[in-house]
Amino acid sequence: MGALGVSVRRVPPTPSSSRGRGPLRRRLAVGVLVLASLALITLSFRSGDEGAIAGAQDAGAAALRPFAVGVERVAQPFRDAYAWVESLFDARSEAERLRGDVRELRQRAIQAEFAVRENEHLRALLRYLDGPRFPAEFRPVTAEVISFPDNAFTQAVVIAAGSRDGVRVDDPVVTADGLVGLVSRVTASTARVQLLTDQGAAVSALDLRTNAQGVVRHARGTRETLVLDRVRKRDVVHVGDEIVTAGWRSGSLSSLYPKGIPIGEVTYVGDTDTDFFKQVQVDPYVDLGSLDAVIVLLPLARGR
Amino acid sequence: MSVGAVLRAAAVVFVAAMLQTVVVASLVVGGGAPNVLLVAVVSIGLLRGAVPGALAGFGGGIVVDLATLDTLGVTSLVLTLAGFWAGRYGETSGRGRRLAPVLAVGVITVLAGVFAFLLRYLLGEEVVAEHALVTALAPTVVLNTLLALPVYALVRALVREAPAAPPAREVEVIA
Numbered sequence: 001m002g003a004l005g006v007s008v009r010r011v012p013p014t015p016s017s018s019r020g021r022g023p024l025r026r027r028l029a030v031g032v033l034v035l036a037s038l039a040l041i042t043l044s045f046r047s048g049d050e051g052a053i054a055g056a057q058d059a060g061a062a063a064l065r066p067f068a069v070g071v072e073r074v075a076q077p078f079r080d081a082y083a084w085v086e087s088l089f090d091a092r093s094e095a096e097r098l099r100g101d102v103r104e105l106r107q108r109a110i111q112a113e114f115a116v117r118e119n120e121h122l123r124a125l126l127r128y129l130d131g132p133r134f135p136a137e138f139r140p141v142t143a144e145v146i147s148f149p150d151n152a153f154t155q156a157v158v159i160a161a162g163s164r165d166g167v168r169v170d171d172p173v174v175t176a177d178g179l180v181g182l183v184s185r186v187t188a189s190t191a192r193v194q195l196l197t198d199q200g201a202a203v204s205a206l207d208l209r210t211n212a213q214g215v216v217r218h219a220r221g222t223r224e225t226l227v228l229d230r231v232r233k234r235d236v237v238h239v240g241d242e243i244v245t246a247g248w249r250s251g252s253l254s255s256l257y258p259k260g261i262p263i264g265e266v267t268y269v270g271d272t273d274t275d276f277f278k279q280v281q282v283d284p285y286v287d288l289g290s291l292d293a294v295i296v297l298l299p300l301a302r303g304r
Numbered sequence: 305m306s307v308g309a310v311l312r313a314a315a316v317v318f319v320a321a322m323l324q325t326v327v328v329a330s331l332v333v334g335g336g337a338p339n340v341l342l343v344a345v346v347s348i349g350l351l352r353g354a355v356p357g358a359l360a361g362f363g364g365g366i367v368v369d370l371a372t373l374d375t376l377g378v379t380s381l382v383l384t385l386a387g388f389w390a391g392r393y394g395e396t397s398g399r400g401r402r403l404a405p406v407l408a409v410g411v412i413t414v415l416a417g418v419f420a421f422l423l424r425y426l427l428g429e430e431v432v433a434e435h436a437l438v439t440a441l442a443p444t445v446v447l448n449t450l451l452a453l454p455v456y457a458l459v460r461a462l463v464r465e466a467p468a469a470p471p472a473r474e475v476e477v478i479a
Contacts, residue, residue, distance in 0.1 A: 025355075026355055029355045029358065030385075030388045033361075033380075033384045034385070036377075037384055038377065038381065039377070040366075040376045040377030041376070041377035041381065044375050044376040053376060057370055057376050061370050061371065063370075064322075067322050068322060068325065068326050068371055071327065072327070075327040078327070079330070146326060147325040147326050148326075148329040148330040149372065150329050150372055151420060152417075152436045152440030152444075153420070153421070153429060153431045153436060154374065158373060187373070192372075199429075199432070289332055
């Protein structure tokens with residue numbers, strides 16, 4: 001009671017406009033947005049790839065594609081600069097053998113290097129397309145990579161080619177260096193490619209030198225390491241061996257991947273008493289973290 | 305918010321979302337990539353309040369889900385809550401603190417990462433906790449925190465802060 005009659009300071013109102021509208025309206029607004037998000041997730045799941053939500057998403061993706069391509073073009077020099085700096089740091093940690101290359105890289109003008117890199121990349125793709133390593137029974141569709149996964153959960157990229165170019169779900173995707181992954185979703189002008197390093201990816205593969213067979217999967221808990229799983233203990237695998245796609249065929253069924261596409265090099269072979277299979281670690285040939293362009297392999301048997 | 309401020313905020317969110325999906329998401333440093341859209345949404349929340357923050361998060365999330373052909377609504381749900389939390393923090397204890405953007409971005413990056421992990425786990429996606437919550441999240445927190453002040457300054461220059469609060473009034477308690 002002694003405090004009565006004295007003046008006390010009231011907590012000042014917050015500056016935000018949302019405060020002025022009252023807590024109820026604020027909660028209502030965020031509640032509506034959360035409910036809208038949950039409704040979209042539910043509809044997206046229930047309708048699958050064929051429903052109205054998928055159609056709307058395809059239309060939205062198509063509308064965003066020009067922006068994505070534009071931003072990609074504008075950002076390319078900066079990405080190249082970033083890649084250049086990153087490669088510089090990597091080179092410093094490598095052996096003496098690579099230091100000469102680093103000095104040589106430093107002497108080049110950055111702009112000239114951008115042009116050389118792009119040129120080399122395109123030439124490699126062309127050599128691959130015209131060379132004997134390109135799988136028969138497939139025709140290539142070359143596509144630019146226009147977006148990367150926004151989170152740590154998905155290992156996928158979006159490419160600037162879609163059903164209009166003949167791309168279908170489950171078409172294999174490669175570069176001149178080797179296997180990239182599989183088309184997992186297609187819109188008219190874009191397609192989503194599930195990378196080899198995705199948790200859900202699995203490829204029948206074999207050791208090119210010893211013919212040991214297994215399944216290439218993503219190594220759990222890592223970003224870009226693969227394992228050759230299901231290799232029997234009696235099979236022989238050595239560090240340095242080349243792992244390629246097996247491309248099996250059984251009656252009318254066949255592997256989604258053509259035979260002989262390079263996947264990676266064996267970097268570790270383990271054998272413990274408790275495991276049924278050998279533990280084989282594979283370093284992918286393709287740098288899946290910095291893809292610029294890829295080749296989608298379209299089966300010739302499917303037609304155009 | 306005025307129409308001009310709304311348009312500028314929408315442009316900021318759209319550009320940030322496109323940059324994130326096309327460029328920034330591929331800049332992996334130490335196992336994780338920065339999330340410039342999350343930082344932009346938190347900045348808008350701090351500057352304009354909870355509702356504009358939530359709206360910016362919802363819009364930016366939709367753009368990302370469309371551009372990456374991901375499950376529609378997942379990113380928007382995560383960013384809606386991120387923008388709302390940032391807005392509430394800005395409206396209450398974060399008001400006037402110089403390092404509020406850094407603190408908000410750091411904490412919300414962790415919360416958003418954990419929430420996104422739980423959400424994707426509930427949706428049945430195969431996710432590895434160690435990778436999602438340690439290997440990728442730790443560098444993302446560091447990178448986002450480094451981006452916090454420059455992105456906040458840029459967003460403040462473009463969107464501007466909400467009008468200042470009226471001076472505190474005194475009340476007389478009468479018996």
